[in-house]
Amino acid sequence: MPRPLLLASASTIRLQLLRNAGIEATAQPARIDEDSIRLALQAEAAKPREIADALAEMKARKLADKHTTALVLGCDQILAFQGKVYGKPETPTEARAQLGTFRGQTHQLISALVLYDEGKPIWRHISEASLTMRSVSYAYLDDYISRNWPALQHCVGVYKLEEEGVRLFSQINGDYFTILGLPLLPLIGYLGTRGFIAT
DSSP: OOOOEEEEOOOHHHHHHHHHTTOOEEEOOOOOOHHHHHHHHHHTTOOHHHHHHHHHHHHHHHHHHHSTTSEEEEEEEEEEETTEEEOOOSSHHHHHHHHHHHTTOEEEEEEEEEEEETTEEEEEEEEEEEEEEOOOOHHHHHHHHHHHTTGGGGSTTSOOTTTGGGGGEEEEESOHHHHTTOOHHHHHHHHHHTTSSOO
16 A cells, blocks of 8 residues: 655655655655764765765654654755865855866766665665756856745755756756756665565
8 A cells, every 4th residue: 555755855846756756755855964964974084975864864763753654755865076076065155166067077976865665764765866066157157046945955966957957958867857966766676676666
């Protein structure tokens, strides 16, 4: 029998993707100190994939501890560029600096999912996409940030590919859903295999 999913995320796009796919889901953000955890993992020389996976698991576990009978999905996305991990920008100035760094270069978005059932992890998935940014002008970047702030404040990479952010790119390799932060096809496959959703 299909079971509702508890999404440990504040991301409106993730919840929308699940609901658009016909998956019954509700969102409840898991309050963890992502910045401190990410910095601690980086200090231990953890790879970007390991950081994304660890954060997704911590979010899922936090909600699973409170909702012990629920099916809980934790998600996280990391941007990696030339060995450095980037977080969400806090100010337009920081957003401009990040986008300026990525101009004409290729960076990676890594999305991790961890699924808990009845308080225990039962499945995990990590996928990666590579995005090459155009050498857009700084004048355009300033206008882009001005038009789209503060929504960009909640985006790893300072763009929404499903909106104007697509204009920043010349080439993309990888799954569209991975870029949006929810690798949907592997998740649907697993949920269907386990009978959590109808197939």
